[in-house]
Amino acid sequence: MTGATGVGSMPGDTQHAYAEAVRAVLGELGASGLPYLPEVPGRGAPAGMTGRALAVVSELGADLQPAGWRLTGNDGSGADHRRARSLLAQDLDGLEEQTQGYEGALKIQVTGPWTLATTVEKPRGDKVLSDRGARRELAQALAEGLREHVRDVRRRVPGVRRLVVQVDEPALSAVLAGSVPTASGFHRHRSVDLPEASATLAWVLEAVDGAGAEPWVHTCAAGTPLRLLRGAGARGLSVDLDLMSAADHDELAEALESGESVVLGVLPATDPADPPTDAAVTERVLRWLEMLGLDPATTGDSLLLSPACGLAGASTAWSRRALALVRAAAGHLSD
Incomplete structure (x- = not known):
């Protein structure tokens, strides 16, 4: 069917628009x-793709700068990061309320590690994408956070028989092509090789699978290698x-x-x-x-x-x- x-x-x-x-x-x-x-990203940066994913990420703090989201190292989370986490919790409360007695399938979404690496900066500036160690750390923190997120959703909506986690990767093709601009806008970040791209995405998809949910990947960008997504575990x-x-x-x-x-x-x-x-x-x-x-x-x-x-x-x-x-x-x- x-x-x-x-x-x-x-x-x-x-928030009323979210309930609707x-x-x-x-x-x-x-x-x-x-x-x-x-x-509902129209509610502001904490509700956008990056803010939403950072709300899921485990054990990494972030804050919102004029140039966008930035990791804070050991300095804790900024007010906007705390707001992102609070907003996600409120949204889950609303979902829980409206799914009382629901039985069936459900999908949740999260920004993937490569798109996140292009939209978040390191503590001292420049994209996470520019540093292999930083992008590994962010991907692993996302994977760990997703395990807890899946558990939370299952607890709130116990009638879910099939839970799908859609990992959004609209920037992956640009990462592979080396077309992501640097902070200055005058240069481009080096392309990432296919084995690293696959392995990093696999950490996240394996975490979803290990938590008992189905890992899917969404892309709305031309040139994304679908075979790579399937090979990584989608x-x-x-x-x-x-x-x-x-x-x-x-x-x-x-x-x-x-x-x-x-x-x-x-x-x-x-x-x-x-x-x-x-x-x-x-x-x-x-x-x-x-x-x-x-x-x-x-x-x-x-x-x-x-x-x-x-x-x-x-x-x-x-x-x-x-x-x-x-x-x-x-x-x-x-x-």
């Missing part, structure tokens, strides 16, 4: 899809269908045939001028499956549909409609 889900973020800039996002996700996806813990791939190369299509087909999960991003993340119908979305996915030589009846629950990326930049109306569209299209594919 083809399912439906979303990448993670939702529009809004208040939870209701929307559970209402549209809770019956037969894969609902998720929403992210049991699910979440991608933007419009950005896939011929090699990517082959890799996705192989993943489906191996029983791994594939989430196809088939709708725009912001309000389109001419929204597609659920029938049009269904037809697009059927053409894709036909191109790969796959029968939708054989993909089972390994194939899921979603918007192409997070919905934080969308209107509230489109965010709800997009989830409803992928749910309806997934239903047609399962008929």
Whole structure:
């Protein structure tokens, strides 16, 4: 049975907007899809991708500088880092309240180690990406923090039968290509070799798997090597269908045939001028499956549909409609 889900973020800039996002996700996806813990980054840096991940990271302090997030070494957490942790706890409280009696699947999201290394600075400046030891330390702290985070989510939502942790890596392709700018903006950080990229990501994915959850990786950037993600331990791939190369299509087909999960991003993340119908979305996915030589009846629950990326930049109306569209299209594919 083809399912439906979303990448993670939702529009809004208040705690009330977060509560509404939870209701929307559970209402549209809770019956037969894969609902998720929403992210509402419009509430500020502590609620953004980096702040959210630093709230999960174990035993590392951080603070927010004019240039962005910076690790603080042994100096403890700054006020914004404490706020990020408090906000995550509040969001989990809200999820717990709205999932009383819920039984089924659930997805949570976290920024991956390589994207985090491009958005966080070392205590004395420059990106964590610039220092091999620093990026190892940050990745391992993220892995340890995720173990506790998974345990916390399971405690709060005991009816979860299948827990997915989606690791977001939109910057991985830039890391591998050596195109991440330095702090000055005049130079680029050296590219990271494939074995290190895989091993570092594997620490995080293995921690998720060891905690009893399914490790998936999401990327909305062209050029991300999907084979590397699978080799590092990803049991699910979440991608933007419009950005896939011929090699990517082959890799996705192989993943489906191996029983791994594939989430196809088939709708725009912001309000389109001419929204597609659920029938049009269904037809697009059927053409894709036909191109790969796959029968939708054989993909089972390994194939899921979603918007192409997070919905934080969308209107509230489109965010709800997009989830409803992928749910309806997934239903047609399962008929």
